Amino acid sequence: MPSADELVGRDAELALTAAEVGRLSEGRAAVLAIEGEAGIGKTRLVQSIVDDARSRGMAVFCGRAHPFERTRPFGVVAAALGVSARSPDPRSAAIGALLAGQGAGAPGVVGDIQYRVVEEMVDLVETACAERPGLLVAEDIHWADTASLLTISLIVRQLSLVPLLTVVTTRPSPLPGEVIRLFDDLAAGGGRTLRLQPLKSDDVAVLASHVLGAAPGPRLTAMLAKAGGNPLWATAMLRSLVDEGVLRRASDQIDVTSSELPASLSELVARRLRDLPRPTLDLLQVTAVLGDAVSLRDVAAVARRPAADVVGQLSEAFDAQLLDEVDERVVFRHQLVHDAIYQQVPVSARRLLHREAAVALMAAGADRLEVADHLMLGAERGDERAVGWLRDAAREASGQAPLVTLELLRRAEALLSGGHRDADLVSAEVVQALLRAGGVAEASARAEAVLARQHAPEVDTPLRVALVGALALQNRADELTSVVEASFAAPDRLRPADQVLMLAQQSWALTYTGAPRAGESGAARALAIAEQASDAAMSVWALTALMVAVGRQGRFDEALTHARRAAALAADSPDTRSLPLQPKFFLGLALFDCDLVGEARAAFRAALDDEFGSAWWLSDTLMADAQASFAIGEWDDALPGLIAGGQAAQEKGNELLTSQSLAYRTIIATARGDLRAARELADGLTGPLEGEQLSYNAGVLAFAAAGMKASEGDRQGAFDLLVRCWRFDAARDSRFYHRFLAPDLVRLSLALGNRDVAAEVADSVAAGVALAPEVPTVRSLALRCRGLVDGDVEALIEAAAHARRAPLLLEHAGACEDAASLLAQGGWRDEAATLLSEALTRYEAAGADAWAGRVRAELRSLGAHPGARGSRSRPAEGWDSLTATERAVSLLVSEGLTNGAVARRMYISPHTVNTHLRHVFAKLGVSNRVALATVVHHSIE
Incomplete structure (x- = not known):
């Protein structure tokens, strides 16, 4: 085939990609999604981008997703960034240690490890791009794991002002839902999609000339038309014709002497396989089952043959141009070649080979997550050993990638024979995995189904506790109360900790659905049980629930007393393993309600410094701090935080925080006289305010929407909104x-x-x-x-x-x-x-x-x-136009700190840093960090 610098028929695409690389010198990020069928030339185009980037001295990170690796968390980005516990780079090694489960912190915190790994990877990329532009490539993301897709999405969002070109490639639909969501995110952020079309007939002729050294004749040209403009298939046709000796030169053209040719690349590969010795074919099939890029050591382990024999027996596959070698790995010449060979293996044999591959690879030292795909593809119903392996792999993945955990457990469950003794145990594990992965509705439905039938006694309490948590998250207070009452009908089956968890969850559900007095009663009962059991961690649960319940009733002093006690107990408790909350965050809320704003913000910052629970409560804590900035009138600082907090809440699916962000931004826009923006923002509040059941944060939503209406002269509309919310709260003692x-x-x-x-x-x-x-x-x-x-x-x-x-x-x-x-x-x-x-x-x-x-x-x-407003305001542009926070961000960025480092230093989020930088760049008229550093240097001299 032609080399990367001889790409045929892609002049427009090459010009576009070169322009994207060139624009990085302006200091702005860019995103390019390349889509096309297998063999259409995506990899060749990407290689040209990589070559161009390297020739310019850019930092280049390249990763590729592979079949049978969807259960390997962060597989694509870890490969691209060189992340490994054995990496010589300390930062990469530290992230690799996190991926290996070291330093994971509290195992009870949902998704904490995943969040930390993502943030560290984002920071790693930003650091690499601090001195020179960067290129991040993720190929074949239709096979990528969910954690990698999340990381790519956040890199694009958080590093929009960093000179980084992110390139992803994929085949066209059907695509997994998470890949479609990533493409939507990339497009929303200004990313471009490049769809590679089949080559035109003239371009196919040029391609043939490159391969053969002469132009194709009329019969060969007609035959090449069968390739449909796919350069891989066209090239494979040509090479097959050369190998079979059916081409002849006539004058300055080359033509065919026979029109017989396989109708597809798969058939062509199959024909080549027939010419291989049986031992080579067997090894080739083993290699295909392992993947499209595997180590010879793994092939030898699965085939149970010495490595030297494997090398010798595969040599004919290399000679037949089916295999190649890249970075000490055996790779198929193209994914279509791999697919063709893989499909040639009978389904039953394929399943057996996957099963044997899993066993052999684990015996050779691979961990369960690396071979879980093989287990899922190779095990059959009733395979108890595979079930055990999958459950163990799920436990390994639980902190790193909740969605992977769920997929593993679903497969383990499907492998159990009917009526198996462990069926209920696995069902309970699936319920817990659903909760961690955000599948709250399905978690409650699954738990209810098991509890409604005869089930193993040992899963009864865990399922009830999980069900109560799921119902609380859905605000299904009546059903939750029924479950709690039924559970307490046989209290001997419940440990004190289980009782406290149930009562605390019930308290929150009651409080947030408009029954704070009932919520207070449940929380007080939970506290009594926790204190009698001398369980400090559970006392924190109960006190936090009690704080929320009494605070909703307006007893702010009393709520603060409970919050202070909860924070003190948490600080003294050695059992942080079971602390599900962030007590300092809740202390901050209680302090704020008592007008102690300075102390509240200090508590929020202490919460951000804490290891346990920090990820789960991060968006809530940052949003609360932004709301505190709003409350004291620091709106220039509050606005970026509110925007970033709203984005983070939207990523988590937290509709309440998303609407709160809109509400505060509506108030600011109204107060500043930007009624058009206020109306657009207030449109997002319509749904929550017009439903039959108002949400527990309806007060601030109504205030924002009513203020906008009143500013437009609609006093009656404003009154109607406020009085409805007032009556709603009054009926519920809120x-x-x-x-x-x-x-x-x-x-x-x-x-x-x-x-x-x-x-x-x-x-x-x-x-x-x-x-x-x-x-x-x-x-x-x-x-x-x-x-x-x-x-x-x-x-x-x-x-x-x-x-x-x-x-x-x-x-x-x-x-x-x-x-x-x-x-x-x-x-x-x-x-x-x-x-x-x-x-x-x-x-x-x-x-x-x-x-x-x-x-x-x-x-x-x-x-x-009164004096004119202009005499008291900052200029609209230049260094003096920056707010205090914008100056602080600018100074830190000019020192070379990444968004993540600035965020940690200033107790804000990387999203917020990015928003501040957008404002700074606009006010200073700069387009990149280098130019910003120059302005900062001159301004502070």
Whole structure:
């Protein structure tokens, strides 16, 4: 075949790929997905890209997925990055150790190892691209494992401002669902798809000239048309005709003397196989069963022959141009050649060879995950030894790749004979795997099915605990309660820890579905059991559930007491293995609810520093910290965090956090006067707010959507949203969102003549003071609402004083505005102007231009003359236009730190760092990190 620099008929494709490589000098990332049928030339095109990149001195990472390796977590990217516990590079070796299960941390944490490995791999690529552009190639991703696909997706998302070209190749559909999702992600991020088309007849003629040294004659040209423009099949035809001696030269052309030719490449390969000695054919079939690229050592182990004999007997396959050798591995000349030989092996023999391959490879030292595909392809129903191996392999994969674990256990289950003694045990393991992999609905259905029939006693409690967890995640509180009550009907079967887990899960489900008092009762019962058993870890479970339940009822001081105790118990507990939560994260939430924002953010950062549970609660913790930035008016910092938190929540399928991100961004857009953006963001809140059952975070969603409506003049629409949410919470004893809902609802009620609603709201928030008397904004809220209803200016002035004690923007500025309005009506114009100026300062600092404009208009109506907004604002571009956080990010990046390192240093996410960098690049007019470093250097001299 022609070499990579002699690609035929691909001039347009070569120009496109060369342009993509060339653009990396601008410092921006690019993504190219190459799609085409087998043999169409994907690998040749990729090789030209690799050669071009290497000629430019780029860092190059190349990996290829192989058949029979879908159960090897991170197989493709680990190969591309050279990740191995035996790697001479310390970082690669450290990641390899994680993949081998070393330093895995708490085994009870879902997906923690997978997350850590992904983040380390992303950071490894970014580090390599810090000094020179990089190329990452992943070929044949239709065979890739799910962890590799996740890693590729995150590399593209997080390194969008790094000079990295990511190239993936695949065959056309049908494709696995996870590959389709990856392609969707790549396209959404601006990636390009290049679909390789069959060669034109003129190009096939040129290809034939390259192979034969002369142009094809008319009969040969007609015969080559059967290849359908597939260069591999066309070349194989030509070589077969040469080997069979049926070509003749006539003048300056070469033509055929016979028109007989196999109708497909598979038939052509089969014809070549007939000419091979039987020992060579046997070894070739063993090689095909092992894969498309295997070591001679593995072939020898499976064939049970000395390596020297294997080399000698395969030599004829090399001579027949069926095999090649690359990096000490035997490789088939093309995947189609491998497929043809593999399909020639009878199904029964193929199954037996896969089974023998698994046994031989494990005996030779391979781990179960490396040979699990062979076990799944080779074992038959009733193969108990294979079942045991698959279950062991599933345990090895449980932290690294939950979806692989599930696939292994499903196959193990399918191999069990009917009525097998271990059937229930394996079913229970499948349920746990489903929970870890996110298949919550199926997990609950499977658990219910087993519990509804006769089952092994030893799986009863584990299945009930798993079922309770699955039902809690689905907010199916009534069914969950039934399971808990049925389980407690025979309490002797439940260990204290099981009882606590069930009651805590029930408490959360009840609290989040609108029954916080019932949730509190269950959590208190769980705490009593945990304390009686002196089980610190389970006490943390119970205390956290109790904290959430009492907090929803507005008893914020009490919730903080429980949260502090849970965090202290967790810190002193040696049994971090069974700690399923991140107590410092929940402590941060409780501190925030008590207006202790500084302490809350310190708790969030401590949570991010913790090893156990960090991955599972990462998006929640980062989102909570972004919300804290929003609350104190640091909106330039909050916005990137909210965007990144929303993206992370979307990746996890967390609809609640996704909607919260939209809500806070809607508020910011409304306050800044960008109503078009606010409307677009608020569209994402329509579903959660219009359903019959509101979600537990509906308070902030309603506040955001109502604020946008009110800014457009739709006061009735805003009132309807707020009052519906208020009634929903009131019916469920939930006071958590009073600080969002009450002030606007009172003000709108009075403006629309609904005084009874305003009075109802004022009475309710007044009663809340007794539940959290030490929280400044709770007292401020009560005084503010009562003052508005009664026209009591003194109450409103006192409300502003209490709000001033907390750093919260909306509460402070809103209380000042309300008090100023009543003061102005009473003729106290100077006092009103002072409070309005106080509100204006907060709004301007946050960049809330629309709200600031409203206050300026009120000041002018009082005869005051506020300064122009422009005199207080930062420039729109240049170093002085950067926020404090943007400057900090810029300084760290200019020092050569990766996104991941910056994120760890600043306690934000790599997504957030990337968002900040986008803003920085735009403001400074730079396109890459080198240019950014230059600007930073000149700016700080």
